[in-house]
Amino acid sequence: EAGVAQSPRYKIIEKRQSVAFWCNPISGHATLYWYQQILGQGPKLLIQFQNNGVVDDSQLPKDRFSAERLKGVDSTLKIQPAKLEDSAVYLCASSPRGAALGNEQFFGPGTRLTVL
C-alpha cells in the first residue's frame, strides 16, 4: 500500500515570498491533517480536513497560511508571505476516519522549509 506522498521534500525561500506544499493521502482515507514541526519539537496541528471540509483550523495562522482540499483527496498548504519563524518541517498525515479515538494517523515524509 502506498503511503502519504508529499512534495517538494525541501524548499528554500526568502522571507515575504510565497510557497506551496502538496500532499496526496493514502487512497480512501477521509481525513487529512497538516502539521508544523519546528526543529526539536513535536508536530503541531495546523488544520484537519474531513473529506473536503475543514474540521479544525484553530491553530492555523490564517493571515498568512491557507489550505484546501477541493476534491476531498489531494491537499495544498500555502504560506503567503513567509516569515523567518515559518522555517519548519510541514507534515501531512491521513487517517481512514475522523477524529475518533484510536484512529491511526499515517504520516508522510514532510517538506522541510527554510526561510532566509
Place this chain on the structure above:
Amino acid sequence: GESVGLHLPTLSVQEGDNSIINCAYSNSASDYFIWYKQESGKGPQFIIDIRSNMDKRQGQRVTVLLNKTVKHLSLQIAATQPGDSAVYFCAENRSGYALNFGKGTSLLVTP
C-alpha cells in the same frame, strides 16, 4: 495550556539493553495515548497505543505502561537495536480534540 512532556531529551543505551522512555501529561481528561518513532528525514511512525482504561499494553519488543494516578506514560523497548535509534514522541488524544504531541526524546543506540 495543557501539556504533554518528556522527562529526558536524550537517552543513550547500549545495543541489547532495554530502553525506557518516559512521558508526563497534565490533562486528566486524556483518554488515549500513542507513541511515535521518528527517524531522521521521515514522518512519525506509529509504534503502540493505549487507552486510559488500560495500564499496560505489549507489542513486539515494546511495552507501554500508563499510570493515571501520576499522569505518567512510559515506553519500554526490549533488546534495543541500532535501528531503534530515533526520536520518540508521546501524544495524547481526547475525543473531539486534535492529537497533542510532546517534545520528543532522542534515543541513541551504541554498539
